[in-house]
Amino acid sequence: MPRDGSATRERILETAERLVIDNGFAATSVDRVIAESHSSKGSFFHHFASKNDLARALVERYAAADVAHLHAALEHARAATDDPAKRVVAFLSYFENDADAIMSAQSSCLYVSILTERDLVLDGTSGQIEEAVVAWRDGFAELLRAALPGRTPAGVDIDVDALSDHVFVTFEGAFLLCRSTGDSGHMHRQLTVLRHLMEALLGAVAATPPRRRRAGTPSRH
Amino acid sequence: MPRDGSATRERILETAERLVIDNGFAATSVDRVIAESHSSKGSFFHHFASKNDLARALVERYAAADVAHLHAALEHARAATDDPAKRVVAFLSYFENDADAIMSAQSSCLYVSILTERDLVLDGTSGQIEEAVVAWRDGFAELLRAALPGRTPAGVDIDVDALSDHVFVTFEGAFLLCRSTGDSGHMHRQLTVLRHLMEALLGAVAATPPRRRRAGTPSRH
DNA sequence: CTTGTATCAGACTGTTTGGTCTGATACAAA
DNA sequence: TTTGTATCAGACCAAACAGTCTGATACAAG
Incomplete structure (x- = not known):
């Protein structure tokens, strides 16, 4: 009884995301996705041209949510304070507080599952992951x-x-550590470690004897 | 012409390690391992009881080399200096210097490929990876x-x-970053970052006003 | 009501998969 | 030489696989 339409597509994506994160992409058969999403072959290949097309859609979905998460943290950090160093810490604390929620929502990261299969990576999903990586780099680097x-x-x-x-x-790395030990608490602890390390670095910079900014410090280039 | 014996087993393992690291375990077929190692079905299933048995052997081999690498770094650090803080830095510098060699020898880490396939993890390979993780934790923590x-x-x-x-x-994490961007230089840069962060933390501790060690600092436990 | 279209169901197909089986070859011990 | 064993080669098989095809159902437009 076809009723709503694209809700089926979403149901397939959610099921597939879980299965791919848990078992890997190659080890996730289309038949199993169909069975666990209470769909059918006809339905699956109506919404996705091929199994690889599913991978593309999964990465697209996941990367979009990932980058949205990044921007939420950036806004949080900018709204929290005007002090640049405190903004850095606020950014990291945001994820530290979210760690347990993240780990209860997903057992690992989709990127890991996709990046381990080089054939797929070359197919076009790679670009989307790289874009997300660059977004993270640029966002926090600012x-x-x-x-x-x-x-x-x-x-x-x-x-x-x-x-x-x-x-x-x-x-x-923390996702993999969680998986290798079966202890999802590692995610929170690793984010705490990251914050401590970054605070130490910022503290060390702040404690540096005041050099003149943008002045004639001997450049290496 | 069967001549030497276990050299074939080693050739299969080397080929399989490369294929599994590059494409994932499920995406690596026994037939392809056989073809690229110039072996045969009979030979493969003489040396390995099943494909999962190959995974177990791969992890065993890889983890042993991994822990050996750890111990080499620990010995290097202990031999380099008596200063505890400098030993920490020497340990990290050891891997920093090895980064490019590591990345030219392997495009990623076998653990990543194995850990993404939960079915395998439950089969008994998981214990060996966890042992290696604990060895790293204990070794550096000391x-x-x-x-x-x-x-x-x-x-x-x-x-x-x-x-x-x-x-x-x-x-x-650096292995995954290298793969997502195709730039193996990230491994060296991330290890440098790790050293800088750790140096900042050690420096911050050293700069702490001298508290009495093991004395009556209010304990939280 | 008729027609068109988007959605879905599931039987079916050709290929690939992990694994088995029958032998062949080399070599060591008797 | 004879026997035994470890090693290897490759034909073969049943199951699983991704993907195709025919048709059914719902619903909107005319």
């Missing part, structure tokens, strides 16, 4: 640059992009 | 505890185990 105007106390240049990427890295 | 005798300057207790896990987390 906060970081405001809080890290100069050099670290040790006189070492910090690669702000790489430092910003470390948030993404911590998320993905 | 160095950390020597260098972090007290509290951080902010008066916040650091979870040393979680801080130690962050090395594993950084590795796994």
Whole structure:
């Protein structure tokens, strides 16, 4: 009894997302997605041209929600304070507070499942994941640059992009740590560690003897 | 012409490791492993009871090499200096120097490929990965505890185990970052970031006004 | 009512899969 | 030489797989 239309598509996507995150994409058969979403072959291949097209749709959906989550955290941080360093901490605390909710909603990250299958990655889903990665890098790097105007106390240049990427890295690594031990509490603890480390770095920069910004510090380039 | 014996087994393992890391375990067929290792069905199922048995053997091999790598870094750090803080940095620098070699030898980490397939994880390979994770945690935590005798300057207790896990987390997250962008240089940059962050934390602790160690600091427990 | 279209159901198909089975080959021990 | 065993080769099989096809149902437009 076909009634509503695209609600079926959404039901298939939700079921498939869970199965792919839990078991991987190649290990998730179309038949099982159909069975667990109470759909049918005809329905599935009406909404998706192929199994790979499902992967594309899954990544599109997931990446959109992911980037939305990022922007929510950025807005939260900007609204919380005007102090650049405190904004950085507020940004990280936002995810720290969300950690347990994230882990109860999903056992791992879809990116992990998709990125492990290189064939799919080359098919066009890769671009969407990379766009999300770049969004995270740029979004947090903007906060970081405001809080890290100069050099670290040790006189070492910090690669702000790489430092910003470390948030993404911590998320993905923590997802794997949770899975390898079966303890989803690692996500919260790793985000706490990330905040502590970042606070230490910001504290070290703040404690640096005031150098003149944008002045004649000997450049290496 | 059967000549040497277990060299075939090793050839199959090497081929399978590469294929599984590149494409995932479920997406790697036994037929392809056979073809690319110039072996045969009879040979494969003589050395491995099933495809899952191959997974078990792969993880066993990989985890052993992984833990050996850890112990090499620990010995390097202990031999390098007696200063606890410098030992921590030496440990991290060891991997930083190895980053490019690691990435040219393998495009990602076998753990990622195995952990994404939950069915396999429950089969018995999971224990070996978890043992490796615990080895990393305990190994680095010992160095950390020597260098972090007290509290951080902010008066916040650091979870040393979680801080130690962050090395594993950084590795796994960096592997995924490399894959999502196709840039293997991220591994080196992320390990550099990890070292910078850890140095800042150690510096912050060192700059803490000298509290009496093991004395009557108000305990929370 | 008629027609068109979007949605769905499920039987069906050709291919790929993990795994089995029958032998063949090399070699060591007797 | 004879026997036994470890190793390998590849034909073969049943199950699972992604994808196709025919048709049914609902509903909106005319």
